[in-house]
Amino acid sequence: MNTMQNGTPIIRVEHVYKAWGAFTALNDVSISFNEGEVVCIIGPSGSGKSTLLRTINRLERQNAGRIVVDGIELDDDLKHIDAVRTEVGMVFQSFNLFSHMTVLDNITLAPRRVRKWSADKARQVALELLERVGLSAHAQKYPSQLSGGQQQRVAIARALAMQPKIMLFDEPTSALDPEMVNEVLLVMRDLAESGMTMLIVTHEMGFAREVADRVIFFDHGCIVEESSDPQQFFSNPTHPRAQAFLKQIKHAA
Amino acid sequence: MGARRLVEDMIHKLKDRDSLILVGSVMGLGLILWLMALPLATLPAPIGPAAAQFSAGALTTIELTLWASVFGLVLGILAALGKRSHIPPARWVADLYVWVIRGTPLLLQILFFFLAVPAIAPQLQLSEFWTAVIALSLNVGAYNAEVIRAGINAVPTGQVEAARSLGLSLVYTFWDIVLPQAVRISLPPLANNMVALLKDSSLAYAIGVVELSMVSSRVQAESFQPVPVFMTVAAIYLLLTTTFTQFAAALERKLAVGKR
Numbered sequence: 001m002n003t004m005q006n007g008t009p010i011i012r013v014e015h016v017y018k019a020w021g022a023f024t025a026l027n028d029v030s031i032s033f034n035e036g037e038v039v040c041i042i043g044p045s046g047s048g049k050s051t052l053l054r055t056i057n058r059l060e061r062q063n064a065g066r067i068v069v070d071g072i073e074l075d076d077d078l079k080h081i082d083a084v085r086t087e088v089g090m091v092f093q094s095f096n097l098f099s100h101m102t103v104l105d106n107i108t109l110a111p112r113r114v115r116k117w118s119a120d121k122a123r124q125v126a127l128e129l130l131e132r133v134g135l136s137a138h139a140q141k142y143p144s145q146l147s148g149g150q151q152q153r154v155a156i157a158r159a160l161a162m163q164p165k166i167m168l169f170d171e172p173t174s175a176l177d178p179e180m181v182n183e184v185l186l187v188m189r190d191l192a193e194s195g196m197t198m199l200i201v202t203h204e205m206g207f208a209r210e211v212a213d214r215v216i217f218f219d220h221g222c223i224v225e226e227s228s229d230p231q232q233f234f235s236n237p238t239h240p241r242a243q244a245f246l247k248q249i250k251h252a253a
Numbered sequence: 254m255g256a257r258r259l260v261e262d263m264i265h266k267l268k269d270r271d272s273l274i275l276v277g278s279v280m281g282l283g284l285i286l287w288l289m290a291l292p293l294a295t296l297p298a299p300i301g302p303a304a305a306q307f308s309a310g311a312l313t314t315i316e317l318t319l320w321a322s323v324f325g326l327v328l329g330i331l332a333a334l335g336k337r338s339h340i341p342p343a344r345w346v347a348d349l350y351v352w353v354i355r356g357t358p359l360l361l362q363i364l365f366f367f368l369a370v371p372a373i374a375p376q377l378q379l380s381e382f383w384t385a386v387i388a389l390s391l392n393v394g395a396y397n398a399e400v401i402r403a404g405i406n407a408v409p410t411g412q413v414e415a416a417r418s419l420g421l422s423l424v425y426t427f428w429d430i431v432l433p434q435a436v437r438i439s440l441p442p443l444a445n446n447m448v449a450l451l452k453d454s455s456l457a458y459a460i461g462v463v464e465l466s467m468v469s470s471r472v473q474a475e476s477f478q479p480v481p482v483f484m485t486v487a488a489i490y491l492l493l494t495t496t497f498t499q500f501a502a503a504l505e506r507k508l509a510v511g512k513r
Binding site: 097 | 425
């Protein structure tokens with residue numbers, strides 16, 4: 001689906017380990033992601049998918065291992081962390097829109113504060129993005145006045161306003177009513193086609209199959225299967241855990 | 254273009270009822286303080302002849318309250334941050350401050366700042382009014398600290414994560430995201446503290462600040478008519494506290510816009 005792939009790793013994850021007490025979320029995970037690549041990360045709950053995403057912009061600190069994003073090493077230097085975060089947009093399962101701000105203010109805040117754009121420029125970019133996600137009419141509303149699907153689309157626009165090189169999606173449709181899933185997936189598909197580097201933790205297998213350049217299957221903190229042929233992976237996974245997982249999902253659907 | 258939109262926006266925002274109450278209560282407070290002497294002067298003795306004193310006393314009460322509210326809010330935010338700090342000494346200072354202030358009587362604190370502090374350091378001698386402002390600020394600040402800390406704790410972590418993931422610094426995250434939401438959550442108890450402060454400012458009377466209670470005491474002592482004097486002062490206090498609570502309630506409803 002994607003043509004921008006040029007083989008340069010923009011994210012390198014090397015031997016990353018993360019645990020909370022006795023629970024190991026990431027167990028010696030090593031993987032790299034290329035510029036322009038759309039990667040879907042799937043697997044059962046608690047397998048470490050979201051934790052991997054959250055270590056990539058340091059919402060979680062890894063206990064061991066190295067993470068390098070766009071040439072910047074994520075160590076304990078706050079400058080490095082903030083630099084990575086400006087280049088990496090994140091979309092959360094629960095949207096996390098700033099509830100005391102209008103849609104427009106949600107989107108313009110970070111570009112004005114971090115990128116130091118003028119109010120007019122930030123506003124212009126925000127309105128363009130709102131048009132792109134189909135919400136031009138809602139710029140002056142508050143998040144609580146929007147549906148879940150609309151809120152998530154605003155959240156995507158908010159992340160895009162920083163003009164990130166990479167977008168992380170942490171189960172972006174899991175908290176949505178079924179009839180609102182599609183409107184969000186449409187925006188994401190559009191984004192994938194534009195050549196954005198995207199890491200998507202999702203349970204939407206149909207979407208993953210269609211959009212992903214690569215699929216990663218997580219289990220118990222490890223990547224147990226990785227495939228750059230999603231069609232092949234979904235119809236015929238090799239690892240038994242992946243087989244069982246996909247089978248169960250098919251039954252549910 | 255930007256300025257015009259801003260003005261239109263403001264006019265639009267002012268049209269709702271709560272904004273009218275907000276503006277109205279501030280103007281009302283000004284009018285009360287400015288014109289109070291006129292109706293009071295028409296009353297028979299002992300109130301009428303002392304109308305100007307009552308009016309001046311009420312003004313002093315409000316001045317004490319507003320100064321101490323502003324300083325107390327700043328102190329409350331600082332102490333709340335101190336209590337949440339990762340730096341142990343900052344936590345110790347904040348905890349000690351709140352513990353001492355909340356565990357001792359306000360009257361004692363006022364007397365301490367008036368009598369004991371100058372005895373330790375004579376160069377810190379201030380006027381009665383500013384001594385009272387400092388003591389009241391420190392007092393209300395300690396109560397505000399707990400309220401604001403609870404408000405900060407009540408802001409969902411997802412809000413902070415979203416802000417941090419956008420690259421906003423810790424300072425901007427606090428200033429733009431956490432503080433406004435924490436204040437919104439804390440507003441009812443903060444308003445409560447302000448109204449309590451307005452009434453507690455009467456204790457400044459003990460160090461000779463000529464505020465409303467001091468005036469009532471003086472007028473009563475000259476006239477030996479406690480009933481009309483104290484009734485009048487109680488009515489003035491009620492008028493002031495009611496204006497404050499109306500303001501706070503309207504502000505609360507106004508800030509509730511967009512609340513989940």
